[in-house]
Amino acid sequence: MPEIDIVENIMDANDQIAARVRQQLDAAGVLGLNLMASPGAGKTSVLTATVNALKDELRLAALDGDVHPVDVEKIARTGIPVELINTGGDCHLDANKLIHALPTLDLSQVDLLLVENVGNLICPAAFALGTHFNVVIASIAEGDDKPYKYPAMYRGADVLLLNKIDMLQYQEFDLDYFRHGVEVLNPGLTFFPLSARTGEGLPAWLDWVRARVAERRAASEA
Amino acid sequence: MHELSITQNLLALALQHAEPAGVRQITTLHLVIGELSSVVDDSVQFYWDFVSKGTIAEGARLHFERIPAAFRCLDCQTEFGRNDRYQCPACGSGHVTISAGEEFFLKSIEVEE
Numbered sequence: 051m052p053e054i055d056i057v058e059n060i061m062d063a064n065d066q067i068a069a070r071v072r073q074q075l076d077a078a079g080v081l082g083l084n085l086m087a088s089p090g091a092g093k094t095s096v097l098t099a100t101v102n103a104l105k106d107e108l109r110l111a112a113l114d115g116d117v118h119p120v121d122v123e124k125i126a127r128t129g130i131p132v133e134l135i136n137t138g139g140d141c142h143l144d145a146n147k148l149i150h151a152l153p154t155l156d157l158s159q160v161d162l163l164l165v166e167n168v169g170n171l172i173c174p175a176a177f178a179l180g181t182h183f184n185v186v187i188a189s190i191a192e193g194d195d196k197p198y199k200y201p202a203m204y205r206g207a208d209v210l211l212l213n214k215i216d217m218l219q220y221q222e223f224d225l226d227y228f229r230h231g232v233e234v235l236n237p238g239l240t241f242f243p244l245s246a247r248t249g250e251g252l253p254a255w256l257d258w259v260r261a262r263v264a265e266r267r268a269a270s271e272a
Numbered sequence: 273m274h275e276l277s278i279t280q281n282l283l284a285l286a287l288q289h290a291e292p293a294g295v296r297q298i299t300t301l302h303l304v305i306g307e308l309s310s311v312v313d314d315s316v317q318f319y320w321d322f323v324s325k326g327t328i329a330e331g332a333r334l335h336f337e338r339i340p341a342a343f344r345c346l347d348c349q350t351e352f353g354r355n356d357r358y359q360c361p362a363c364g365s366g367h368v369t370i371s372a373g374e375e376f377f378l379k380s381i382e383v384e385e
Contacts, residue, residue, distance in 0.1 A: 051299065052385055056289050056378045060303070063284035064277075142274055173274035176310035176376075198356050201308045201341075205374070227357075230366050234343075234358040237369075 064177055067145035071152065071180025078157035079270035081263045082165060082181030084143075086203065088196070089169030091189040092213040094121045095246035097164050101128045103256050104162070108263060111155045114166045115143040121166065131155055142173035145180050162263050171200040183208040183262065190217040194224045197231030204232055209240040211255060216245040278312060279319040285378055286329055293383070298329040300382035306375035307341040307354065332381075341373030 059065065075082045087093045094114075101110055105128060112132040114122045117139060125132040133154040135147050148165065155163070165181055167174045186207040188196055191214050197204045204210070210232060218225075232239055240258065244251030282301065290298050305312050317334050324330045344351050345360035346367045352360065354373070359366050 051382045053380050053382050054289055054293060054295075055380045056285070057380075058285060059377050060278060060285060061281050061376070062288075063281045140274070140277070142277070144277055172311055176274060176278065195356070198358065201370075202310060202374075205308070205370075231358055234366070234368055235370070 061176060061178070064145050067149055068178040068180035071145055071149050072182070074149075074152055074157065075163065075180065075182070076266075076270060078160065079267055080157050080160050080163050081183075081266040082163045082179070083183050083185050083259075084165050084167055084174075084179050084181040085185050085187060086167045086171075086174045086207075087169060087187035087189070088171050088192055091169070091187050091192055092246050093166050093169065093187055094124055096187055096211060096213055096244075097166055098125060098128055099246040099249070099252060100164065100256065100259065101125070101130055103252065104259065105130060108161045108260075109159055110162050110164065111157075111160045112164045112166065113148070113151050113155070115147070115168045116166075125166075131160075137168055140173075141168055141170045142177050143167050143179060144177040148179045148181075161267065162259065171196065171203045175200075175202040175206050182266065185209050185211065187211045187213050188228070189213040190215060190221055190223045194228040195231075197228060197235055201235050204235045204239075207236055207239060209242070209258065210236075212241070212243040213246055215243045215251060216248050274310070275312065275316050276319045276323070278310065279316055279323050282320070282378065283323050283327065283329060286332075286381055287327065290328060290381060290383060293385075295328060295383040295385060297384040298332045298381050299384060300333045300335055301329075302335050302337065302379040302381070304337045304339060304375045304377050304379050306339040306373040308370065308373035309376035312336075337379070339372055339375045342371045343368045344371040 110130045122134045242255040341354040347365040348363040350362040
């Protein structure tokens with residue numbers, strides 16, 4: 051029987067749409083961040099803490115992949131434009147859902163777009179969105195073994211936040227073990243331990259965001 | 273439950289190669305899936321039968337070549353499988369790297385012309 055050789059990534063169709071998302075963001079000079087984490091790690095808390103710290107100096111917007119608008123309402127209280135991408139029960143966002151949500155925002159009025167993915171450490175890792183950086187948010191509460199259980203998520207991260215470090219005194223969490231797993235999967239990964247609740251560690255993360263926004267702006271003006 | 277979206281991507285990729293070649297029917301898809309890549313279990317065949325309905329790939333069989341995760345010690349060069357410390361079983365070094373298991377591609381399709 052005839053056989054046709056292909057040898058192409060299964061996610062090619064998604065990746066092609068992700069490339070169009072990236073073009074739209076770049077054309078508008080918008081930096082896009084894809085926030086991924088397990089449920090309860092603090093995606094919305096990190097997002098709102100980031101927004102509250104930066105909203106006076108940058109033009110921000112958010113998209114939230116979810117089945118319920120409760121997080122959207124929390125984000126909306128910060129005063130920035132935010133829209134729900136209702137995933138209809140799907141466990142992840144994909145590039146197609148994002149490209150359909152982009153027209154709900156006026157990208158010409160945005161410097162930084164924060165996309166909150168669905169809480170899940172497996173499925174979102176397979177779907178590129180076209181945003182510029184994958185931000186993985188781990189937390190003390192979920193334990194130190196996640197890089198060993200969910201390698202693809204950590205492998206695909208561009209920056210890693212470790213949230214809830216104020217809980218280190220209450221919970222056993224072997225930071226060396228956690229960091230070793232991360233280092234094997236993703237050597238040299240940019241890492242910010244922080245607490246969205248107390249604000250500890252937040253300034254270094256905010257500086258990272260500021261620097262990336264400035265780079266994106268410079269690139270779009272060039 | 274990302275298998276449905278993955279099969280939709282898979283179908284798009286297979287059709288993109290089969291249609292220009294004038295293929296009448298796709299009978300088998302050969303997939304290469306690494307242990308460390310996205311989870312794709314046998315339920316994919318179920319979703320496949322659903323999404324491929326009415327296309328030239330309807331009824332095609334999905335054939336999986338599974339690639340186990342492999343790590344290599346950068347100190348003593350030992351190759352080893354996944355363990356829960358990402359540590360070399362021979363010399364105990366944590367200075368290790370992934371050498372296989374991230375594959376996630378459509379290798380080929382069998383067709384009737």
